[in-house]
Amino acid sequence: xxxxxxxxxxxxxxxxxxxxxxxxxxxxxxxxxxxxxxxxxxxxxxxxxxxxxxxxxxxxxxxxxxxxxxxxxxxxxxxxxxxxxxxxxxxxxxxxxxxxxxxxxxxxxxxxxxxxxxxxxxxxxxxxxxxxxxxxxxxxxxxxxxxxxxxxxxxxxxxxxxxxxxxxxxxxxxxxxxxxxxxxxxxxxxxxxxxxxxxxxxxxxxxxxxxxxxxxxxxxxxxxxxxxxxxxxxxxxxxxxxxxxxxxxxxxxxxxxxxxxxxxxxxxxxxxxxxxxxxxxxxxxxxxxxxxxxxxxxxxxxxxxxxxxxx
Numbered sequence: 001x002x003x004x005x006x007x008x009x010x011x012x013x014x015x016x017x018x019x020x021x022x023x024x025x026x027x028x029x030x031x032x033x034x035x036x037x038x039x040x041x042x043x044x045x046x047x048x049x050x051x052x053x054x055x056x057x058x059x060x061x062x063x064x065x066x067x068x069x070x071x072x073x074x075x076x077x078x079x080x081x082x083x084x085x086x087x088x089x090x091x092x093x094x095x096x097x098x099x100x101x102x103x104x105x106x107x108x109x110x111x112x113x114x115x116x117x118x119x120x121x122x123x124x125x126x127x128x129x130x131x132x133x134x135x136x137x138x139x140x141x142x143x144x145x146x147x148x149x150x151x152x153x154x155x156x157x158x159x160x161x162x163x164x165x166x167x168x169x170x171x172x173x174x175x176x177x178x179x180x181x182x183x184x185x186x187x188x189x190x191x192x193x194x195x196x197x198x199x200x201x202x203x204x205x206x207x208x209x210x211x212x213x214x215x216x217x218x219x220x221x222x223x224x225x226x227x228x229x230x231x232x233x234x235x236x237x238x239x240x241x242x243x244x245x246x247x248x249x250x251x252x253x254x255x256x257x258x259x260x261x262x263x264x265x266x267x268x269x270x271x272x273x274x275x276x277x278x279x280x281x282x283x284x285x286x287x288x289x290x291x292x293x294x295x296x297x298x299x300x301x302x303x304x305x306x307x308x309x310x311x
Contacts (some may be wrong), residue, residue, distance in 0.1 A: 002187050005029050007081040007101070013049040014167060016085035016177035018108050022085050023057065028208055029079050030060040034090050046264040056303040068094045076100045083186060086140060087174065103186060105140040111203065112152060113138060114195045117145035118203035122166055125157060125173050125203075126228035129220070130155050133166070135173045137181055140194050148192030151181040162227045206233065215259040215309060218275035219251045239285075240308045247290045248282030259309045264302040266294040271309065 004026040008019050011034045022028050031054040039046045047055070054061050063071045071100040073096040076084075082105040086093070088110075111121035112134045117122075125133040134154035141147040152174050157166065184190045209231035210228050213222050226249045235246045254262040256272030263270040268279035284290040302308060 003027050004082045004103075004183075005080060007076060007079055007084045008050075008054075008087075009033070009084055009089045009093075009105075010050045010087040011048045011090050012088050014110070014171045014174075015050050015089075015108075016053050017171045018085060018087035018178055019050055021175045021178035021182070024179055026082075028057075028059055029081060030062055032062045032064070032076075032089070035063045035065060037067055061183075067091055067097055070096060073097045073100055083182075085178065085182070092144070093140065095142055097144070103220045106150065106182065106185065107138050107140045107145070107147070108143055108178065109138055110134075110170045110174070111145075112136065112154065113145060113149055114200040116201055116203035119205040121203040122170060123163055123203075123206055123228045124201075126161060126163060127224050128164065128201075129224055130157055133170070135170055135177055137177055137185070138195075146195065148194045150185050150190050150192055151177055153177050160227070161266060163230050208233040211235050213246060213278075215271055215278070216274045219263035219273040219278040220276065222273060222278050223249050223251050237309050242286050244286070245284035245290070246280050246282070247284050248280075250279050250281060252279040257307075259307045261302055261304055261306050261308065264297055264304060266292075266297075268293040269297065270304060 006022045006026040006028050007030050008022045008028055010018060012053055019031065031049045031050060033050045036045050036047050038044065051061055062075065066072065075162055076097060077100050081101045083101045084105040086105050086110040093105060111125060113136045132154050134152055136152045137150040139147045139150065155169050155173060169202040181190060202237055206229065211225065211229045213235050226246050229235055236243050239247065252270050254270050254277035256274060258274050260272040261269065262272055263275055268281045270277050270279045281293050282290055283293060284295045
């Protein structure tokens, strides 16, 4: 089989491994990524991780402000790609773009479709208590992650798995799946399989309020959110007139009125929940660094039986 001409389309760090995979299996004739954005504390305008890697490799980079209207589709057609590979680009591709490559647009999606279609499948898999997730290669259509699946691979979600850990594992899995399965698809060995009608679950974009801890909910739900929404938006709660980020927690066995402090010692700050209790083990007050419960409590009096977590 001749070396396939590939246009890679992606933006964040998660997509860098997929770009590397495309370089291993074909000729990447261009890389499409989002326009440079202000990033970091200083808000300096800087390239996306995908653009940075593409420039390191000496690849042609396209950063269209708009992907609709026909101009981008024409620019893409001039590159004559056999296939486009899309990983976390951040924009929905219109029908005229999807129609350009003869082999279509293959998307690397970080879930076991049809579960968790949308922008934040990794976070919602953890927050929902799933015991496994994975990566699917799918042919894109006009819907949101609704196209037929070419291949899939699974990874477990452990009881202590955090978003950063799962993010990196799935990025590597996406790379590995592309290296093995993209050539098989291009050679005609893989047939697309339509997603089942049942089992579809949305994975909407994370909002800041998703990180707010409501102690009226079960402790296990809150503990999962601590792991799912690290580092952004972070799990947080009101505390003594300010906001407190919870960077580490575990489920406890205590009981009491939701929001009541059940224990406050070096082992953690235990708070009663709607079901069970949540032991806060790593905390970050506003404007300060993350610290252990021991450090946090050394400078604060938090009485057992008090309820300092009120808005």
